[in-house]
Amino acid sequence: MKDTSRHWPAISFLECLRPGPDESVDLALLASYSADLGTMGATLLALARKATDSGRGSPSDFAEAVERLRGKVRLVIQRGRLATMRKTPRIASVLDQFVREVSFDEAVQSWHPKVALVRLRNSHGTTSWRLWLGSRNLTECANRDLGLLLVSGDKRGDRIPGVDDLARDLASRASLKGARPATLASAIAKVTWVAPPGVSVERIHWSGGSGRQTIPIPTESTTEIIVVSPFVDVTFLALQAKKGARNVSRTLLTTMSEIERVGPEMGMFDELLALDAPNYPAAFQRGEPNIESFEDASSPPNDEEEADLGSGLHAKLLFMRTGRERRLWMGSANATMRAWTGRNAEVVAELLIKESVENGLKALLGAARVTTAPELIHAPDDSEQEAKALEKARAQVAARWGATLHQEGERTLLTHHVVGHPQGPHPDAPDILLEVGSLHGELLTWPREQVVVDLGSMEAADRSEFVRLQVRRGDRRLSWLQRAPADPPFGEDRDRTAFVRFLGSRGFFLWLGGLLADDGREGEGDWAADGTNGELAPAPNVGADIELPTLEEMLTAWARDPARFGDIDRRISRYLPAILEQVRHEEPLAAETLRSFEDLWRKIRHGLSVATTEGKHQ
Structure with a gap:
């Protein structure tokens, strides 16, 4: 039997969000790289204290959650990363009001933070705050994720530099009437936060995608380095594994797929560990495997952005021991230059930790299997290349998106209008077809150079700003949801x-x-x-x-x-x-x-x- 006494305590993401018995949500701003409608519904149920222990809720519970939280909750995600469901409930159409998308071009950068900032109010009118950040996306897939929960304290705790930057940018992206960025940032800057036992938070590093972040680099006095990440690149790893003190210990925990992709250069670490690679829901039709998203065709494959992951390693952290100091960086950033230089939008907590917390990290390493660097770099087969081409097409469609919805009688019309791509958001590859449909309607081929698509008639109850998109080449298809704002809003x-x-x-x-x-x-x-x-x-x-x-x-x-x-x-x-x-x-x-x-x-x-x-x- 495994000794679990050293493992980090486990608490579900939804439990972190659930208000106390005498509390209600006054404001909740959430960010994620990817999401799905089922998890969004479960999140609203938790915020309304209506979710069961399994995260489910009845139709009446769901209705009450939407009524309570309308205008108070907003989820900000990367455009193109809202997953389809195998069976989409018709009532999911109302979830569109809680979502805003960031239009980053994933060939260059991604919106990648995982964070929840929640303001609560009790029956006496007293407010309190919760801040969760970590590696978990708002998808149903279960992974080995890592999160940090901070709660406000009246006379306890400490102010944390950087939380105000996070609040300001998140509020700006969320565009909620009750959350003015400057006002929210000013209020958050004054909050004192209580951290879990054994943890002292030095700073919250927020990167909004400006590319102005400093990468932590070990000094000559550093004696131990641990990198944990499901996605890596050689440049970042080389900075962490550079020669320092003679007795420095360098450990990397990642997945076998990354080890095979990078190849012999993984040998720069003294100990190479592997856990299962993340699994993916059926974004591809006909059971085809999903892959990580496209990054840059001119560089080696480095698909760090992890659409909708299943079981497997998904925690991201960097640990350095220097003398008696144990310093840990944890959050949304993978072990890549794109994540740590600030090109992506990311959130990372810089912590000083005690031995009990370090023991949890060592327990995670102990659950992995020891492996060695391969002699050759893995060469993608035809199926992997085809999947990558569709992922590249998805990223292009999302980056070129500028569609809105409006009603003409009973018909719903989708109109595209983007100056840089006036003929439509179609991918570059001429043999990849783009299809579009309403949330519950049939998919229609979207001809190139056509800027208006008639999505057909639909009942008022079915109208939604969510539209289904699909790119297809032959019998390979990749589907997702995207938001097209309605003019006027459905309301x-x-x-x-x-x-x-x-x-x-x-x-x-x-x-x-x-x-x-x-x-x-x-x-x-x-x-x-x-x-x-x-x-x-x-x-x-x-x-x-x-x-x-x-x-x-x-x-x-x-x-x-x-x-x-x-x-x-x-x-x-x-x-x-x-x-x-x-x-x-x-x-x-x-x-x-x-x-x-x-x-x-x-x-x-x-x-x-x-x-x-x-x-x-x-």
């Missing part, structure tokens, strides 16, 4: 229409019952379970299927928290008329029950309003 009316169809009358009352009880009960079903239409079928007779809220339950909810009762009233005002309209012809008995409830609720809110006003004098 809350789209959300209401989508949730009315999604929940039905029965789902709506399950939602309402949970809000009134406020007891943390789990709803029925899984919001992402139905890949066809994602909706709960309304019960034939809502009154016979579930119990409607009683007068006692309504009054108890008001007495417990009048402000929250007002939130419930707003939900009812927004959704009940639309629910009634939906069931009026389809479920006469349900419609009658709903009208009775509507009449009762109207009387209660009127009576409570009078009682509240007069109660001040009683």
